[in-house]
């Protein structure tokens with residue numbers, strides 16, 4: 452579950468949320484509807500403080516063009532799109548019509564639908580079909596963990612110099628520390644973390660938000 456930063460006590464998380472800007476009704480309703488419709492998958496959604504952070508970062512950077520890999524029911528895409536100017540764009544990549552049909556409804560409610568271009572296809576195909584040019588100011592990667600190195604390699608050349616990448620779940624629910632954990636998803640995250648660290652095109656910091664969030668700046 453990544454609905455709260457995982458290595459905080461519940462009390463400290465409650466305090467953190469209470470002392471951050473309030474989360475509006477659209478996102479509260481989206482989180483509740485996602486829990487109701489997809490209880491087994493709802494934990495994939497980012498939490499409130501991560502959403503606020505992503506909106507703030509998008510705005511602080513003055514980002515106009517953003518790509519998201521892994522949209523689900525739309526929480527993170529709304530947080531990114533809200534940080535954009537009214538003529539900004541968010542390219543959203545996912546494979547699920549069912550999950551993103553919920554996202555489409557909430558994009559309308561949030562007033563950001565006109566900024567979002569949803570592509571339903573394996574994200575690696577969507578990304579590789581784009582011109583290899585600095586199209587994006589900011590990228591957010593949050594899809595299948597085995598694909599992270601591939602997404603990174605597809606995205607880094609398409610982010611402008613001085614732009615940024617955010618990559619979710621880089622602690623793999625603390626399993627990165629446990630050598631007994633050898634599932635493809637955990638190993639995918641370990642491989643990704645080593646890969647990003649060694650990449651001289653970027654400078655990287657892992658933030659303890661949610662389930663670990665890498666923030667990388669493209670040199």
Ligand SMILES: C[S@@+](CC[C@H](N)C(=O)[O-])C[C@H]1O[C@@H](n2cnc3c(N)ncnc32)[C@H](O)[C@@H]1O
Nearest residue numbers: 495496497521522523527545546573574594595
């Ligand atoms: C962790 S969830 C994304 C959560 C979302 N960022 C949020 O905050 O609500 C991962 C998403 O990646 C999508 N996904 C999985 N494999 C994919 C692939 N190969 N290409 C594109 N999307 C994929 C899933 O359908 C799912 O919606």
